[in-house]
Amino acid sequence: AQTQGMKATIRHPGAGRDPDATAVNEFLLRLNDNQLTSLPNGVFGGLSSLQGLYLYNNQLTTLPAGIFTGLSSLQTLTLDHNQLTTLPAGIFHGLSSFQGLDLYNNQLTTLPDGIF
DSSP states (O other), rough: EEEETTEOOOOOTTSSOOOTTTTTTEEEEEEEEEEOOOOTTTTTOOOOTEEEOOOSSSOOOOTTTTTTTOTTOOEEEOOOOOOOOOOOOOTTTTTOOEEEEESSSSSOOOOOOOOO
């Protein structure tokens, strides 16, 4: 899908096979390569079944503290190749299914205590 220059790919059960998906029933959201500079808190609200969130290759500089709240099924999160300078304490708290996180190629110098 493409809206006003923004690309989004949503892969959900029953939507045909995604070549990057490891199982047919994965629910993925790809917002990579969009030059996003910010994301509003609550933007992913109601997506408790989301398993993969791909935000790499954007221009994100910061993330709201509760942006991933409620994403209890999230397994993979890619935030690499952004401009993140800091992450809020506890930003990944509650992600009980979490398995993979990419943060490389950002401007992070430290990670806060209690990030998970």
